Amino acid sequence: MKVLEAEFVKGFIRMCSDGWEQGWHERNGGNLSYRMKDEEVAAVEENFVPGEWKEIGTSVPGLAGEYFLVTGSGKYMRNVPLDPEDTIAIAEIDQAGEKYRVVWGLKNGGRPTSEFPSHLMNHEVKKAIDPRYRVIYHCHPANTIALTFVLPLDDKVFTRELWEMATECPVVFPAGIGVVPWMVPGGRDIAVATSKLMKTYDVAIWAHHGMFAAGFDFDLTFGLMHTVEKSAEILVKVLSMTDHKRQTIQPDQFRALAKDFHVTLPEKFLYEKD
Numbered sequence: 001m002k003v004l005e006a007e008f009v010k011g012f013i014r015m016c017s018d019g020w021e022q023g024w025h026e027r028n029g030g031n032l033s034y035r036m037k038d039e040e041v042a043a044v045e046e047n048f049v050p051g052e053w054k055e056i057g058t059s060v061p062g063l064a065g066e067y068f069l070v071t072g073s074g075k076y077m078r079n080v081p082l083d084p085e086d087t088i089a090i091a092e093i094d095q096a097g098e099k100y101r102v103v104w105g106l107k108n109g110g111r112p113t114s115e116f117p118s119h120l121m122n123h124e125v126k127k128a129i130d131p132r133y134r135v136i137y138h139c140h141p142a143n144t145i146a147l148t149f150v151l152p153l154d155d156k157v158f159t160r161e162l163w164e165m166a167t168e169c170p171v172v173f174p175a176g177i178g179v180v181p182w183m184v185p186g187g188r189d190i191a192v193a194t195s196k197l198m199k200t201y202d203v204a205i206w207a208h209h210g211m212f213a214a215g216f217d218f219d220l221t222f223g224l225m226h227t228v229e230k231s232a233e234i235l236v237k238v239l240s241m242t243d244h245k246r247q248t249i250q251p252d253q254f255r256a257l258a259k260d261f262h263v264t265l266p267e268k269f270l271y272e273k274d
């Protein structure tokens with residue numbers, strides 16, 4: 001089967017254009033990776049032309065031998081549907097989890113996203129928790145980024161404030177949201193900090209930069225990002241009107257919601273406010 005005919009590739013490309021349409025991907029901002037299933041590798045491997053092994057820049061032994069569909073560094077999400085063979089790639093991880101090689105795509109050269117270390121370390125953590133996790137998504141959504149200038153960079157505050165903005169939020173991200181303070185992007189240090197948060201959460205916010213989300217498939221991961229950013233948009237509107245909410249969802253109301261919707265909401269987010 002041709003790579004571009006595979007359903008997982010079509011889903012990946014659709015997610016790139018959906019993110020672009022949301023305004024989350026100015027220029028080359030943001031990136032996407034997908035951990036391929038064995039049967040998906042088998043279906044398209046006749047097209048593989050392996051390139052040279054290159055250093056990942058971090059170590060991911062838990063991903064030895066895995067294949068990833070990933071956006072290219074410096075590539076624009078808006079161009080992915082127009083020329084996927086130039087903008088995305090399939091990369092294979094070596095048996096030590098130290099190196100990768102491009103086996104398909106990036107036909108005019110280039111390399112996977114500069115955030116490949118963060119993507120892979122997040123994938124490694126998520127795969128160990130539940131092998132159904134396959135998607136890691138990074139974007140630059142304006143409202144979430146704006147909040148990192150006015151809220152304390154604290155998991156508890158971000159989670160609680162975003163939960164309060166829409167009743168569906170605690171059901172969609174019951175584990176909460178982690179926050180990484182400002183760090184230099186693209187390297188191992190920010191990858192380590194983000195993957196540490198991914199042990200607890202499916203969402204990590206990078207202060208003054210953007211957001212990472214993890215999920216089982218494209219719909220769930222895009223939907224998660226969309227829900228968090230929508231909630232951030234409501235909070236920006238509220239804070240633009242007032243620094244005081246006349247009414248909001250209270251801790252006991254969250255507890256009642258958790259009971260009926262069969263989710264566990266950690267008590268650390270249900271603190272009493274002054």
Ligand code: 13P
Nearest residue numbers: 028030031073074113114
């Ligand atoms: P890449 O073009 O290397 O994917 O980088 C974009 C980005 O968002 C960096 O954080």
Ligand code: ZN
Nearest residue numbers: 029030209210
């Ligand atoms: Zn970024």
